[in-house]
Amino acid sequence: xxxxxxxxxxxxxxxxxxxxxxxxxxxxxxxxxxxxxxxxxxxxxxxxxxxxxxxxxxxxxxxxxxxxxxxxxxxxxxxxxxxxxxxxxxxxxxxxxxxxxxxxxxxxxxxxxxxxxxxxxxxxxxxxxxxxxxxxxxxxxxxxxxx
Numbered sequence: 037x038x039x040x041x042x043x044x045x046x047x048x049x050x051x052x053x054x055x056x057x058x059x060x061x062x063x064x065x066x067x068x069x070x071x072x073x074x075x076x077x078x079x080x081x082x083x084x085x086x087x088x089x090x091x092x093x094x095x096x097x098x099x100x101x102x103x104x105x106x107x108x109x110x111x112x113x114x115x116x117x118x119x120x121x122x123x124x125x126x127x128x129x130x131x132x133x134x135x136x137x138x139x140x141x142x143x144x145x146x147x148x149x150x151x152x153x154x155x156x157x158x159x160x161x162x163x164x165x166x167x168x169x170x171x172x173x174x175x176x177x178x179x180x181x182x183x
Contacts, residue, residue, distance in 0.1 A: 038154050044147040051140040058133040065126040072119050076112065083108045 086105050 038150075038157075041147065041150045041154050044143065044150050048140070048143045048147050051136070051143045055133070055136040055140045058129070058136040062126070062129040062133045065122065065129040069119075069122040069126050072115065072122050076115050076119060079108055079112045079115065083112070 083105060086101060086108070
């Protein structure tokens with residue numbers, strides 16, 4: 037293995053680690069977004085389940101239901117910005133992971149090309165070092181031929 041091939045092999049290791057880190061960051065961003073989406077869905081479910089009772093209802097109960105509904109609505113509104121941020125972060129991490137994968141694949145292709153080139157060069161050099169043998173022309177008589 038020549039120096040160029042060894043260098044490209046080291047680059048592959050670095051690119052592989054970068055790709056793994058980018059994939060881990062993407063998974064983390066996906067998890068954060070999933071948690072926020074789940075939280076938003078739970079808030080929505082609580083808000084929908086907060087139904088007004090039919091018939092006679094005490095004023096205090098009605099007041100507390102209204103206040104709870106208002107707080108749930110505020111929590112949902114306050115969750116919009118973190119949701120958007122998490123979605124944007126996930127998109128960024130996805131782009132970074134895609135870029136890292138492309139760089140890793142490119143490094144692998146360059147390494148394979150370098151390895152094939154080094155192999156061809158080694159074969160060429162080994163052929164050049166082989167002693168030259170002259171081929172002597174020899175006439176062989178074929179059985180049943182002219183005597």
